[in-house]
Amino acid sequence: MKRWMLGLALLAMATAWGLAEKAKGVSYPEGYRRWYHVKTLVLQAGHPLYDAFGGIHHVYANEKAKQGLSTGKYANGAVFVFDLLEAPVEGNALSEGSRKVLAVMEKDSNRFADTGGWGFQAFSAGDPQKPIVVNAKEQCFSCHESQKDKDFVFSTWRP
Amino acid sequence: MKRWMLGLALLAMATAWGLAEKAKGVSYPEGYRRWYHVKTLVLQAGHPLYDAFGGIHHVYANEKAKQGLSTGKYANGAVFVFDLLEAPVEGNALSEGSRKVLAVMEKDSNRFADTGGWGFQAFSAGDPQKPIVVNAKEQCFSCHESQKDKDFVFSTWRP
Numbered sequence: 272m273k274r275w276m277l278g279l280a281l282l283a284m285a286t287a288w289g290l291a292e293k294a295k296g297v298s299y300p301e302g303y304r305r306w307y308h309v310k311t312l313v314l315q316a317g318h319p320l321y322d323a324f325g326g327i328h329h330v331y332a333n334e335k336a337k338q339g340l341s342t343g344k345y346a347n348g349a350v351f352v353f354d355l356l357e358a359p360v361e362g363n364a365l366s367e368g369s370r371k372v373l374a375v376m377e378k379d380s381n382r383f384a385d386t387g388g389w390g391f392q393a394f395s396a397g398d399p400q401k402p403i404v405v406n407a408k409e410q411c412f413s414c415h416e417s418q419k420d421k422d423f424v425f426s427t428w429r430p
Numbered sequence: 431m432k433r434w435m436l437g438l439a440l441l442a443m444a445t446a447w448g449l450a451e452k453a454k455g456v457s458y459p460e461g462y463r464r465w466y467h468v469k470t471l472v473l474q475a476g477h478p479l480y481d482a483f484g485g486i487h488h489v490y491a492n493e494k495a496k497q498g499l500s501t502g503k504y505a506n507g508a509v510f511v512f513d514l515l516e517a518p519v520e521g522n523a524l525s526e527g528s529r530k531v532l533a534v535m536e537k538d539s540n541r542f543a544d545t546g547g548w549g550f551q552a553f554s555a556g557d558p559q560k561p562i563v564v565n566a567k568e569q570c571f572s573c574h575e576s577q578k579d580k581d582f583v584f585s586t587w588r589p
Contacts, residue, residue, distance in 0.1 A: 304589070308467035308488065313524035321522070329467065363480070365472035365524075367588060429526060430463070 297377050297392035299399035303352040306331040309340065309426050313358055313365065326371055327358040330426045335378075340428040343421060345388075349378040351424065354397075370397040376411070376424075386412040387423040456536050456551035458558035462511040465490040468499065468585050472517055472524065485530055486517040489585045494537075499587040502580060504547075508537040510583065513556075529556040535570070535583075545571040546582040 309330040314321055331352040332340060339345035352375055357368025373394045380388035391411035395401040404410050415423040468489040473480055490511040491499060498504035511534055516527025532553045539547035550570035554560040563569050574582040 305466055307464055308490070311470055311486065311488065311526060313472065313486075315519070315522040315524065318522035327470065327472075329470065331467070360474070363474040363477035365474065367470060 296382065297375055297390040297404075299394060300333075300350055300352050300373075300375050303331050303333070303350075303354075306333050306352065307337045309337075309351075310429050324355060325358075326355050327365070327367055328353055328355040330354075332426075337428075339378075339422065339424070340426065345378045345422050345424070347379050347381075351376045351426065372403070373397040374411075376415075383407075387415065387419070389415070389423055391415075455538075455541065456534055456549040456563075458553060459492075459509055459511050459532075459534050462490050462492070462509075462513075465492050465511070466496045468496075468510075469588050483514060484517075485514050486524070486526055487512055487514040489513075491585075496587075498537075498581065498583070499585065504537045504581050504583070506538050506540075510535045510585065531562070532556040533570075535574070542566075546574065546578070548574070548582055550574075 309332050311327065311329050313327045314325050316325065318325070331354065333348075333350045335346050335349035336351050339349050352373065354373055355371045357371060358365050359368045360366075375392050375394075377383075377390045378388055379390060383390040386407050389412070391407040392402050392404050393411075395403050412423070415425070418425055421427075468491050470486065470488050472486045473484050475484065477484070490513065492507075492509045494505045494508035495510050498508050511532065513532055514530045516530060517524050518527045519525075534551050534553075536542075536549045537547055538549060542549040545566050548571070550566040551561050551563050552570075554562050571582070574584070577584055580586075
């Protein structure tokens with residue numbers, strides 16, 4: 272097979288994959304800035320996840336996700352947002368910089384049965400036009416899988 | 431005057447002062463954890479305000495305060511919360527520790543005319559039973575006064 276044919280085939284596969292993920296329907300979480308602020312964490316240089324998640328991140332939960340944080344069980348329609356921002360330090364104050372990525376997990380035990388009932392997507396720089404997850408199982412669930420006892424959710428509610 | 435009489439007089443004054451502040455009515459902001467999360471900042475050792483506000487703080491706004499962040503003018507009933515937590519660092523992750531103080535500012539241009547139309551209170555460790563502001567003008571407004579152009583509010587809305 273000639274190189275350009277291989278390139279074309281790979282492009283077609285990637286496109287199909289992307290469309291398939293989109294069809295699964297984890298869309299941009301409109302209005303999440305009025306949801307519950309669950310918690311905040313800052314990952315600094317040297318942290319094992321720094322390359323992927325360095326900076327300051329906030330976790331937001333919609334009403335159903337908030338309920339799940341109390342009960343440990345999540346109803347379909349529960350959505351969490353992981354809002355990752357740069358964390359510049361100046362004059363001993365660490366503040367919020369520009370958005371690096373906005374990640375989303377949405378519960379639907381039918382559509383997302385192969386990833387614990389959760390669908391995953393992430394938007395580069397928070398741009399709804401720039402989804403970057405093409406394989407949720409590898410890119411997201413492989414890590415969330417460790418939280419099976421908590422229905423695959425890392426966060427806990429801080430009063 | 432005997433020492434015990436002086437002690438009693440001071441106690442009476444402090445109590446009167448406390449009651450007067452309470453009568454002004456900046457009460458504990460019930461339900462603020464479901465308000466808008468406006469922004470987060472971490473003040474580290476070496477920052478000029480570290481002694482008072484060292485740690486990680488989140489600012490929350492109720493509906494009226496959120497509207498004011500857009501318009502620059504705040505209606506009576508607008509309330510901001512400044513939620514200050516310890517910020518322990520372990521393994522290059524800075525997380526949220528226990529609550530140091532929960533500070534509140536509430537707009538009422540009639541009741542709080544002498545402090546820019548804002549009433550101030552703060553609760554030690556977030557305990558509704560432990561208000562610590564006895565002189566809002568000195569303890570709070572003296573600093574907020576610098577933000578007159580923004581109706582005495584430091585925060586700006588981060589989309």
